[in-house]
Amino acid sequence: MKLAVASGKGGTGKSMIAANLAFTLSRTEPVSLVDCDVEEPNLHLFFPGQGTPRDVTVPVPVIDDSLCDRCGKCGDFCQYGAITVLPNRVLFFAELCHSCGGCTLVCPKKAIREEQKRIGTVSLSLPLPFLDLFTGTLDTGSPHAVPVIREAKKQAAAGDSIMIIDTAPGTSCPVVEALEGCDACILVTESTPFGLHDLQLAADVTARLGIPAGIVINRSDGNDEEILRFCTDHDLDVMMTIPFSREIAAIQSRGDLLCRARPEWQKDFMGLWVKCRALAGAGP
Amino acid sequence: MKLCFTAQGATLESPTEDRFGRAPYFIIVESEDGSFDAIRNPYADGGGGVGPKAAQVLIANNVKALVSGQVGGNAKEVLAAAGIAMYTFRAGGTVKDALDQFTKNTLARSG
Numbered sequence: 001m002k003l004a005v006a007s008g009k010g011g012t013g014k015s016m017i018a019a020n021l022a023f024t025l026s027r028t029e030p031v032s033l034v035d036c037d038v039e040e041p042n043l044h045l046f047f048p049g050q051g052t053p054r055d056v057t058v059p060v061p062v063i064d065d066s067l068c069d070r071c072g073k074c075g076d077f078c079q080y081g082a083i084t085v086l087p088n089r090v091l092f093f094a095e096l097c098h099s100c101g102g103c104t105l106v107c108p109k110k111a112i113r114e115e116q117k118r119i120g121t122v123s124l125s126l127p128l129p130f131l132d133l134f135t136g137t138l139d140t141g142s143p144h145a146v147p148v149i150r151e152a153k154k155q156a157a158a159g160d161s162i163m164i165i166d167t168a169p170g171t172s173c174p175v176v177e178a179l180e181g182c183d184a185c186i187l188v189t190e191s192t193p194f195g196l197h198d199l200q201l202a203a204d205v206t207a208r209l210g211i212p213a214g215i216v217i218n219r220s221d222g223n224d225e226e227i228l229r230f231c232t233d234h235d236l237d238v239m240m241t242i243p244f245s246r247e248i249a250a251i252q253s254r255g256d257l258l259c260r261a262r263p264e265w266q267k268d269f270m271g272l273w274v275k276c277r278a279l280a281g282a283g284p
Numbered sequence: 285m286k287l288c289f290t291a292q293g294a295t296l297e298s299p300t301e302d303r304f305g306r307a308p309y310f311i312i313v314e315s316e317d318g319s320f321d322a323i324r325n326p327y328a329d330g331g332g333g334v335g336p337k338a339a340q341v342l343i344a345n346n347v348k349a350l351v352s353g354q355v356g357g358n359a360k361e362v363l364a365a366a367g368i369a370m371y372t373f374r375a376g377g378t379v380k381d382a383l384d385q386f387t388k389n390t391l392a393r394s395g
Contacts, residue, residue: 075340078333079333079337080332080333081332081333081334081335081336081337081358082333082336084336084339084340084343084362084365086343086362086365086366089365091336091361091362091365093333093336093358093361096332096333096336096358
């Protein structure tokens with residue numbers, strides 16, 4: 001079972017839900033928790049510990065000037081604008097390169113070879129007996145999050161544990177990559193106009209990807225009518241509502257877990273898990 | 285010598301366009317006789333890397349100077365390497381207005 005936690009809007013509590021769900025589940029079965037918010041991973045704050053980082057690399061072209069005759073075929077091929085061929089030299093912009101390998105294939109002089117370039121890391125730590133935490137981290141200045149997310153998911157999928165995937169906010173490529181192949185998705189929202197607006201975008205993405213989604217309303221002020229109306233209209237189940245609470249905020253801000261500080265919440269998160277499994281069609 | 289102006293339309297009366305890579309049109313003026321060609325920018329709606337690709341259009345058309353509102357870092361590097369001079373025109377107005385100012389040499393050179 002692969003379960004994603006996404007949101008549209010940032011700061012709604014994706015990581016809080018993912019961390020508490022993983023913590024609760026890991027008391028009865030092995031869980032791999034995957035931090036796919038690689039531009040700002042934060043699950044390690046809930047589960048401190050020494051991780052073992054492994055480099056994530058992507059191939060980038062290296063052009064041999066002595067073989068290149070500036071025919072321009074590589075530059076014409078590159079739809080990302082990463083290669084410009086001038087009469088006397090070739091300009092390469094590594095940050096525009098998508099590592100497709102096309103330039104290497106089209107070069108008639110075989111003047112292009114590929115070199116691995118590091119763009120980030122995936123780190124594995126074992127904070128609890130049945131909890132593996134995989135943290136994808138994109139290097140500062142690297143523009144492509146997707147290969148780091150792909151690698152984090154690949155490493156986490158090596159075992160047959162339950163996978164809980166914490167995605168980035170928004171609806172762009174990093175989110176789509178994190179959602180790809182998931183059996184179900186929790187969409188975390190809050191009862192604000194912004195929360196609803198971005199929930200609509202995120203729900204559209206999961207629908208298009210064909211991933212069953214259910215809603216968690218976090219920091220509810222009790223006035224969730226508009227979100228509830230949206231959920232009814234779109235046949236989305238509100239699986240859990242967490243009230244706006246100073247106490248919960250305080251637990252969070254000292255890096256603790258709600259389900260550890262207040263164990264009675266574990267029952268609620270187990271209930272959430274049962275609903276997620278039902279969503280995925282794995283039976284309640 | 286060929287000059288390129290970024291424009292929102294295909295004529296000398298068209299308003300100039302401040303963006304370079306995503307400009308709808310490149311108006312290429314022959315400074316000798318004032319004749320011009322309008323090239324539709326194939327990268328106007330592109331996703332990423334449009335700056336260097338648009339610069340390649342200018343290189344292919346043997347342009348020697350560019351007049352535009354703003355040229356991004358990557359495009360600037362390509363244009364500079366290709367020896368294309370860059371001038372800034374952000375006053376608003378038509379391609380003709382920008383051409384007049386270029387001819388009077390009142391435009392600031394940006395690269």
